[in-house]
Amino acid sequence: MYGDFSLRRAAQTDAMFLGDMLVEAANWRAGGVRPRHEVLTSADHRRYLAGWKRTADDGLVATASDDVPVGAAWYRVLPQNAPGFGFIGVAVPELIIGVHPLWRARGVGRSLLRGIVHLAGSQGHARISLSVERDNFARNLYRAEGFAVVREGESRDTMARGTA
Secondary structure, three states: OOOOEEEEEOOHHHHHHHHHHHHHHHOOOOOOOOOHHHHHHOHHHHOOOOOOOOOOOEEEEEEEOOOOEEEEEEEEOOOOOOOOOOOOOOOOOEEEEEEOHHHOOOOHHHHHHHHHHHHHHHOOOOEEEEEEEOOOOHHHHHHHOOOEEEEEOOOEEEEEEEOO
16 A cells, blocks of 8 residues: 555556557646547557567556556556567567556655556566657656666657566
8 A cells, every 4th residue: 555545556447548648648738638538549659559468468456445546657568569668679568658647746656656666576567668759748757767778769769678
């Protein structure tokens, strides 16, 4: 338990909530309003959920004290011929994280990030990657938690860290 929330392993039945968190991640800017169906059906985002939960997939869900999910972090190992935004290699899982707006700045994201890095390491992954837009305030969190830029893009960067 982390104050007024706790973490649990993500299950196959969490797919719809992970979709909600994918939409939150895509709409991170204040006033971000890309419709749910647009985010979830776009080729760029669909890869992060299609067929959840595959053998190599894993994740965590943050729940409020009343067991209502409020955030999630999960990873997928994506193939080289269908890479994600943060792809750095075939055996490196790519992290996705989203937190409900009312639960931001309350430690949920940091707890999920630390937990998913630990989980990935316990599953034998030496590194984990993510993609973040340059003006996203979460960059500071990722840096503080040991992520470093490994590839710069036009408006977004790929970051990675070891899980050991």
